[in-house]
Amino acid sequence: MTKPAGTVAAVVFFLATLGLAQAPSEKQSYVIMAPVGNVQLRAGASTSVEMDFRIGSEFHINSHHPKADYLIPTVLKLNAPEQLTVADLKYPEGEEMAFAFAPNDKLSVYSGDFSINAVLKAPAKAAAGSYPVKGELRFQACDHSACYPPRSIPVQFQVTVVKK
Amino acid sequence: MKRNALVFVVLVGAIIGMLAAGKYLDRTRKHGPLKMVGNVKGVQAPDFDLPTLDGRRVKLSDFRGKAVLLNFWATWCSPCQIEMPWFVELQKQYGKDGLVVLGVAMDDSEPSKIAEFAHEMGVNYPVLLGTDQVSDDFGDVQFLPTTFYIDRDGVIVDKAAGLFSRGEIENNIKKILASSRNSGAPQTSRASVGNTLAPPPKDAP
Numbered sequence: 001m002t003k004p005a006g007t008v009a010a011v012v013f014f015l016a017t018l019g020l021a022q023a024p025s026e027k028q029s030y031v032i033m034a035p036v037g038n039v040q041l042r043a044g045a046s047t048s049v050e051m052d053f054r055i056g057s058e059f060h061i062n063s064h065h066p067k068a069d070y071l072i073p074t075v076l077k078l079n080a081p082e083q084l085t086v087a088d089l090k091y092p093e094g095e096e097m098a099f100a101f102a103p104n105d106k107l108s109v110y111s112g113d114f115s116i117n118a119v120l121k122a123p124a125k126a127a128a129g130s131y132p133v134k135g136e137l138r139f140q141a142c143d144h145s146a147c148y149p150p151r152s153i154p155v156q157f158q159v160t161v162v163k164k
Numbered sequence: 165m166k167r168n169a170l171v172f173v174v175l176v177g178a179i180i181g182m183l184a185a186g187k188y189l190d191r192t193r194k195h196g197p198l199k200m201v202g203n204v205k206g207v208q209a210p211d212f213d214l215p216t217l218d219g220r221r222v223k224l225s226d227f228r229g230k231a232v233l234l235n236f237w238a239t240w241c242s243p244c245q246i247e248m249p250w251f252v253e254l255q256k257q258y259g260k261d262g263l264v265v266l267g268v269a270m271d272d273s274e275p276s277k278i279a280e281f282a283h284e285m286g287v288n289y290p291v292l293l294g295t296d297q298v299s300d301d302f303g304d305v306q307f308l309p310t311t312f313y314i315d316r317d318g319v320i321v322d323k324a325a326g327l328f329s330r331g332e333i334e335n336n337i338k339k340i341l342a343s344s345r346n347s348g349a350p351q352t353s354r355a356s357v358g359n360t361l362a363p364p365p366k367d368a369p
Contacts, residue, residue, distance in 0.1 A: 070239040070281060101243040101327050140240055145326035146307040147241040149270070 036157035044124035063094025078135035315343030
């Protein structure tokens, strides 16, 4: 990522987090995603892409492996174009936390910042070019006394495939 | 250089202003005896016709003359699970006085899964399958649990968004049980119920 683009991305993420610091409106999203810089990938190789998310203060979301079947896990779905494949997704471990509404029960949650890593592969025959990877992050948020319906936010970044 | 400094100062000022406004709004959201979302206190509760988990259909108006605790919940809502055993106990305790607890499940899950969950929680009151329409009718229920306390005349006496203590729930139940049965009263008199609860009439059930 070039320096100006990185600065702009950082400013955008910072300003977006200010929205999370505000009193949440009933329709707002409780999670935002930081911009991902342009990813470069050689044909025939693989690379890891880190996607950074920030959860609004006072909120938490279930981890990818919540402790009960009835809880809704955080799930990232990525749709790669034909020239790419999503080989793996690595979620962080959830943090075991107890909340005022159930002080004796620990839940596996994400709060604050968390990252998900995607391993992308480009076949050797992949044509050089820039390809969008799109998807969505589905999560279900709660605060200290209430829970909010499941939501999804869009996830998108650009991958540039270069020939060997 | 001076221009950059000015931009920096303006940016910092704007950020501080936004954070201060957010903090103020957040305080107003968190405090207060009950979170009132929308002006529903004293309003006639909208009627609905919803299916139950066992295939019956239930209208809110079926319970006119009863005090109704209408609880919106979902299986994925951990705070909701804290209240449910209280509702079970309170239904047992105050059912003879005219309390009816109704759960409205806002899940997208299969009814069988909701039924299984309710069974595990020992729920002894009807669970209805909620719809977006009912949520909208009740002022767009955005977070769970949300509970409406509806008096014997079908008027919303209070609305609690989020988890509250058993004591607060019981106090609200006592309020709606104390309301007189006055079906057919004009809307204007019903609208005052939220602020001036009438003592229970001698012949109240």
